Amino acid sequence: MIRRIPHCSHWGAYTILVEDGRILGVEPFAGDPAPSPVIHSxxxxxxxxxxxxxxxxxxxWLAARETGAADRGARDGQDGFAAIPWDEALDLTAAEIARVARDHGNAAIFAGSYGWTSAGRVHHAPTLLKRMLNLAGGFTGHADTYSTAAGPVILRHVLGSDEACNGMSNTLDTVADHTDTLVVFGAISPRTAQSEAGGIGAHHLETYLRRIAERGTRVIHVSPLRDDLPDWLGAEWWPIRPNTDVALMLGLAGEIVAAGRHDRDFLSRCTSGAERFLDYLRGDTDGQVKDAEWAARITGLPAQAIRALAPVLVQTRSQLTVSWALQRAHHGEQPFWAALGLAAIIGQIGLPGGGVGFGYGSLGGVGSPINLGRSPMMPKGTRASNSFIPVARISDMLLNPGAPFTYEGREHRYPDIRLVYWAGGNPFHHHQDLNRLTRAWARPETIIVQDPMWTATARRADIVLPASTSIERNDLAGSKRSDVIVAMAKAIEPLGQSRSDFAIFDALATRLGHGPAFNEGRDEMGWIRHLYDESRDYAARTHGFEMPSFDQFWDRGHAPCPMRAEHTHLAAFRAAPGDHPLPTESGRIVLGSRTLARLGYEDCPDHPAWMDPAEWLGGGDGDELHLISHQPRGRLHSQLETGAASLADRRGGREQLRLNPEDAAARGIQDGQTVRLWNARGACLATARISPDTAPGVAVLPTGAWLTRGQDGADIAGNPNVLTLDIGSSAFGQGCAAHTCLIRVAPHAGDNRDAIRAYQSQLAEILPEGARTP
Incomplete structure (x- = not known):
């Protein structure tokens, strides 16, 4: 008999078809107009x-621990792993946590994971990790995420919150109904919108984009990649040099100001420091007028097109959109701030379908109607330690204990980390400059990894705890950007000896003397019911919205949430700034910052500004290409890398590197050929894919390939993060700079068949000795 099991992943809700403990297939959620193909993997x-x-x-590691040796060996997999019973593994783990806390203080424990293992809210591994460690005295954590760091930091300073890039900008229904001119900086792509942290019920992006196309909105697409927007949208493609969007924004703003078309009333009522920004645009502060010709030299775009667009932005209802990807770069604060500055110059912020929005399409729910309810979430508990780092500064922290760092205008010091506990994540996929991370990873005394998979991170651990996947346990999914809460019922029994994340952390909390405080007398289903009832009670109490009872929800598989459509960001502020002040230094939108002027950071001045990135096509030697490492279509990060949707986008056993035909011809590269990518930081192999949808000078390699070293140390699977630059976006934001990266590319000198065999051989040997026996 086939059982139909409701479930949800970050790619959306679906039903799993199960018979005799085997998964037969997956059916998309009936209410989803554009389900992701990844659910079938x-x-x-x-x-x-x-x-x-x-x-x-x-x-x-175990031998060194037993003998008391200081050197616990290299984490390169050469000394192998031994299987141990669960009780011994839990005792070892708890003992290490207690030892490090006792001997070095809780700040010496890094709970860095914020992984995407499961959409489930009860078994959310990073939350449970932090809940357990808070009860045990604390830990060093992180601020922000790899996806968004520089952008939210600057928005918190100049808008008073980062809600504008987390789904609270103008909803896309207002853009579809009111916008005449839509300028897309980066992407609005169903490729990235198929995913949502915490899961999603319905993917609405394509529906809104088709409404925009049907209305006849003029769309200007500013991106090195033509397919960052669907082709049926009919957008004008402006193939900009990567990392130069700020120059285009400033050039447009400068043209508007020079023509006297800027909205003086809006700037006076709703902004502070505007004169400082206007002086910069006019060239009064640095002798360089920011106009179309200046922007054209930097961006590679025609000055005539830039000059012609400027008045259109003022004369029509115009909306600017900025992808999250643009702030993952050196000076990554500036695209978000410069876009806000341009929108303020235009003066349509707070009007339906006008102003600026951030992150549309970066996740599935950004731009959709806003969930007014309370998203279910396991509580982390009271923060027991204030030790933290900016999220992408892991290698800096491990390599430089005690060294100072700055963040949001304050100076801090890196802790001396002795223990790393990573649950449900894979930094050896998503961190930059993986060779540098490898050196840093050798420094802690103990590394514990809790994960369902033998990821590259798990293979570099000392203790590995097998967690079950979401299909092997009960849970519920939901987020502030989803219109439903979804039941995640157990579909199959756990593989091998794997246990749920809640069970593992509950056992550790018990060993550390905090079991009752951790579980609060609830088991798995008790927590699921409790979190759902909290959301249900909040919806009824706050909005008068009746959600079904828990039993009805669990039986049906999902429950609707209270939603708000047609949201216009900052409408009340625009109408009466004095009555609705923003939590900024001035109560208004900050275009000239007193705080940043006082700090005097060279890489984050006191107004939106153009600065040469550390690596870009305007500063290279002409033979280098700019590498863009974006999210793939067939998986999320490194999850389901061997699934059908992921394999469909690979050739020759590895990832495809997209190249413009001119760049490929200049290097003697043919479509389908194995190529070598390298720079001073590392090297990897990929399969060439020649595409005119890629701008000249640009190479595109998606993230997510499982790091696999060849004999010469190069990655042979196609992981771009052996090449990316590991620096902070600026002294203010400290976000990652993954998209600031120059590389060289050439045909692979070795035999392609040998390279494929070597890769497949390493995949076959990926599991440590004894790991296959349950």
Whole structure:
């Protein structure tokens, strides 16, 4: 008999079809107009090939611990792993946490994970990790995420909050109904909108984009990649040099100001420091007028087109959109601030379909109607330590204990980390300059990884705890950007000896003397019911919205949430700034910052500004290409890398590198050929894919390939983060700078068949000895 099991992943809600403990298939959620194809790959989780099936400990680490040796061996996998019973693994883990806290203080424990393992709210591994460690005295955590760091930091300063890039900008229904001119900086792509942290019920982006197309809105697409917007939208493609969007924004603003078309009333009523910004645009502060010719020299775009667009932005209802990707770069604060500055010059902020929005399409719910309810979330508990780092500064922290760093205008010091506990994440996929991270990773005394899979991070751990996947336990999904809460019922039994994240952390909390405080007397289903009832009670109490009872919800598989459509960001502020002040230094939108003027950071001045990035096509030697490492279509980060949707976008056993035909011809590269990418930081192999949808001078390699070293140390799977630059966006924001990266590309000198065999051989040997036996 086939059972129909409701479930949800970050790609959306679906029903799993199960018979005799086997997954037969997946059906999309009936209410989803554009379900993600990735949901059909979830059966990969039920395969043991890459699963951690029992607790493991690295032999070299265990021997050193038992003998008291200071050197606990290298984390390169050469000394192998040994399987141990669960009780021994939990005792070892709890003992290490207690030892480090006792001998070095809780700040020496880094709970860095914020992983995307599961959309489930009860078994959310990073939250449970922090809940357990808060009860045990605290930990060093992180601020922001790799996806958004520089952008939210600057928005918190100049708008008073980062809600504008987290789904609270103008909803896309207002853009579809009111916008005449839409300028897209970066992407609004169904490729990235298929995912949503915490899951999603309905993917609305394509519906809104089709309404925009039907209305005849003029769309200008500013991106090095033509397919960052669907082709049926009929957008004008402006193939800009990567990392130069700020110059275009400033050039447009300068043209508007020079023509006297800027909205003086809006600038006077709703902004502070505007004169400082206007002086910069006029060239009064640096001798350089910011106009179309200046912007054209930097961006590679025609000055005539820039000059012609400027008055249109004032004369029509215009909306600017800025992708999250643009702030993952050196000086990544500036695209968000410069876009806000341009929108203020135009003067349509707070009007339906006008102003600026951030992150549309970066996640599935950004731009959709806003969930007014309370999203279910396991509480982390009271923060027991204030030690933290900016999220992408892991290598800096491990390599430079005690060194100072700045963040949001304050100076801090890196802690001396002795223990790393990573749950449900894979930094050896998403961190920059993985060779540098490898050196940093050798420094802690103990590294614990809790994950369902033998990721590159798990293979570099000392203790590995096997967690079950979401299809092997009960949970519920929901987020502030989803219109439903979804039941995640258990579909199959856990593989091997894997246990749920809640069960693992509950056992550790008990060993550390905090079991009752951790579980609060609730088991898995008790917490699921409790979190749902909290959301249900809030919706009824705050909005008079009746959600079904828990039993009805669990039986049906989903429950609707209270939503608000047709939202216009900052409408009340625009109408009466004095009555609705923003929580900024002036109560208004900050275009000239007193705080940043006082701080005097060279890489983040006191107004939106153009600065040469550390690496860009305007500063290279002509033979280098600018590498863009974006999210793939067929997986999320490194999850489900062997699924059908992921494999469909690979050739020759590895990732594809997109190149413009001119760049490929200049390097003697043919479509389908294995190529080598390299710079001073590292090297990897990929398969060439020649595409005119890629701007000249640009190379595109998606993220997510499982790091796999060849004999010469180069990655042979196509992981771009062996190449990316590991620096902060600025001294103010400290976000990652993954999209600031120059590389060289050439045909691979070795035999392509040998390279493929070597890659496949490493995949076959990916599991440590003894890991396959449950």
């Amino acid at each position: 979830v059966a990969e989780w039920a395969k043991p090939d890459r699963r951690v099936l029992r607790p493991m400990v690295r032999r070299g």
